[in-house]
Amino acid sequence: MADILVYSEKADAALELVAKGREWAAELGLGLSAACLGAGAAEAASALAAHGADRIFVSDAAFDGLPADTVAAALAAAAAEAGATVVLIASTRRGKELGGRVAQKLGAGCVSDVNALTLEHGELVADRYAYGGATVAREVITTAVKVFAVMPKTFAVGDPVAGAGAVVPLPAPAASAVRVVGRRAKEGEAVDLTAAPRIVGVGRGFAARDDLRLGTELADALHAELACTKSLADFEWLPESRILGLSGAKTKPDLYLAVGVSGQIQHTVGVSSARLIAAVNTDKEAPIFALADYGIVGDLYAVVPALVAKLQSL
Ligand SMILES: Cc1cc2nc3c(=O)[nH]c(=O)nc-3n(C[C@H](O)[C@H](O)[C@H](O)COP(=O)(O)OP(=O)(O)OC[C@H]3O[C@@H](n4cnc5c(N)ncnc54)[C@H](O)[C@@H]3O)c2cc1C
Numbered sequence: 001m002a003d004i005l006v007y008s009e010k011a012d013a014a015l016e017l018v019a020k021g022r023e024w025a026a027e028l029g030l031g032l033s034a035a036c037l038g039a040g041a042a043e044a045a046s047a048l049a050a051h052g053a054d055r056i057f058v059s060d061a062a063f064d065g066l067p068a069d070t071v072a073a074a075l076a077a078a079a080a081e082a083g084a085t086v087v088l089i090a091s092t093r094r095g096k097e098l099g100g101r102v103a104q105k106l107g108a109g110c111v112s113d114v115n116a117l118t119l120e121h122g123e124l125v126a127d128r129y130a131y132g133g134a135t136v137a138r139e140v141i142t143t144a145v146k147v148f149a150v151m152p153k154t155f156a157v158g159d160p161v162a163g164a165g166a167v168v169p170l171p172a173p174a175a176s177a178v179r180v181v182g183r184r185a186k187e188g189e190a191v192d193l194t195a196a197p198r199i200v201g202v203g204r205g206f207a208a209r210d211d212l213r214l215g216t217e218l219a220d221a222l223h224a225e226l227a228c229t230k231s232l233a234d235f236e237w238l239p240e241s242r243i244l245g246l247s248g249a250k251t252k253p254d255l256y257l258a259v260g261v262s263g264q265i266q267h268t269v270g271v272s273s274a275r276l277i278a279a280v281n282t283d284k285e286a287p288i289f290a291l292a293d294y295g296i297v298g299d300l301y302a303v304v305p306a307l308v309a310k311l312q313s314l
Contacts, residue, residue, distance in 0.1 A: 003031040003082040006053070007075055007098075008090035011044055012157065015051055017088045019158030022052040024086075024119050029065065032265045033057060033082040035075055035170070042167075047303065049165030051158055055082065059170035067178040068094070072101035074173050079106055081168065084145065086124065088117075089150035099149035109141035112149035115273075124148065133246045133269045144252065152194055153252035153273065191225065193249035198224035198257075201244055202232060205260015205281065205300050209237045214304045215259060221311035224255070229267050244270035260300045263288025280304070 004021045008014040018034060025032040034053040036044040037062065041084055045056040050136060058080035072095075081086050087102060089095045096112045103110035116127035124141055126148055128223045130137040141147075200222060202215040219226040220261040230247050244251060245267040256274035260281065261267060271277065279286070280303045284299060289295045294305050 002085045003033040003055070004028075004076075004086045004088060005033045005035065005057075005079045005082050005084035005093075006048075006088045007035040007037075007078075008092065008152075009038070009094055010092060010152065011047065012090065013095075013152040014044070014048060015088035015157040017090060017157040018048055018051045018053055018115075020155040021086075021088055022158065022161070024124075027119060028122065030085065031055065031082070033076040033078070033084065034165075037071060037074055037170075038062065045165075045167055049167075050160045052161045052163075053165045055166050055168055057081065057168050057170050059173065061172050065180075065183075066173060067176045067180065068097045068101055069178060070173045070176045072098050072105060073305040074170055075102045076105035078170060079145070086149040086291060087145070089147065089149045091151045095149050099147050103145075103215065105145040106145045106147070107143065108145035108147045109143040110147040110149070111139050111141060113147050114150045115154060115269075117148055117150055117154065126150075129246065129269055133265045141145035151250050165281075188241060191241050193225055193227050193242065193244065193251050196227075196251065196253055198222050198255040199227050199244070199251060199253045199274075200224045200227065201227045201256060201258045201261050201267075201273070202238075203258070203261030203267075204231045206232070206237075209235070210239060211301075214300070214308075217308045218257070218259065218304050218311075221308045222255070222257070224257070227251075229261055246270070258288050258292070259304060261288055262286050263291060 006017040006021045031054045033055040034048040035057045041058045041060040089099045092192045099112045111126045114126040126139045200219040227242045227244045233240045233243045252273040253274045256271045256277045258279040277292045279288040279292040280296045284297045
């Protein structure tokens with residue numbers, strides 16, 4: 001039987017793809033396989049089996065830190081073994097790189113950065129932002145095998161199901177054509193905005209770098225992560241890792257609170273899937289209000305301290 005094959009190096013993202021993959025596999029009369037590579041693969045495989053994967057291709061060899069070509073070769077081997085006609089990979093930084101490589105090895109077409117994937121009349125249709133976020137392109141893959149790299153949090157994790165998937169061991173990874181000559185830790189702080197349940201986003205409404213402490217206080221009071229528009233990162237007021245949007249993180253938090261952010265499309269593509277959006281802006285015509293569930297038209301220098309005081313009194 002042909003399969004849908006699912007992979008992500010991130011456990012939650014893999015479970016999201018398994019949930020949707022299981023639904024489509026049932027509709028298309030396919031099996032559902034998953035791949036788990038690297039340390040902790042056996043444990044991850046049990047979770048994927050409990051969520052409905054029929055077969056899990058497992059290798060607990062040391063994949064972490066291996067060049068992408070090695071990981072892609074292992075995934076392509078799993079896809080061939082599964083007879084996969086659809087490969088779903090989470091479109092993380094690593095996943096995007098793997099998607100193209102796996103597709104090349106399988107002679108498949110590939111769409112990455114997919115922010116919506118739907119099954120329409122038996123065909124998977126991918127939505128991705130085009131022209132700098134100004135429009136959405138709808139794309140189908142016409143090759144027999146199709147690889148989609150789908151943004152994390154596009155789908156929800158499903159409930160566990162009855163039944164146990166079969167574990168299929170994968171051979172040890174092939175030698176890489178790439179020789180790693182050194183590694184350096186990335187400078188600056190590491191932040192994963194995609195994992196944050198609440199985010200406070202700050203923009204050019206803040207008149208000075210020091211004033212960002214107001215944003216930090218608000219984020220702390222809300223137990224939220226602080227993020228920013230690209231403009232503030234361009235000023236080097238905050239690191240690039242905190243940009244939300246086309247050039248930064250695409251997130252799906254429970255709450256996004258935009259403060260002094262105009263809401264240009266290149267920013268909002270990173271937050272438009274938030275469950276609840278609120279905004280503080282002096283300009284009642286600011287585009288962010290078209291997206292927001294709640295808005296305060298007002299000066300952040302008055303509104304933010306009042307919000308922080310209220311939150312701290314609760
Ligand atoms: C190819 C490309 C990629 C891009 N990628 C990204 C991206 O990934 N992320 C991103 O964010 N941007 C991105 N941009 C930039 C984007 O187009 C906008 O320029 C940027 O998001 C605007 O940032 P801002 O909202 O901080 O500033 P502005 O647009 O200047 O908005 C500032 C807002 O603050 C309000 N304000 C002013 N004073 C106050 C006050 N005292 N109290 C409350 N509100 C106040 C104003 O009314 C205004 O609405 C990209 C642009 C391009 C061309």
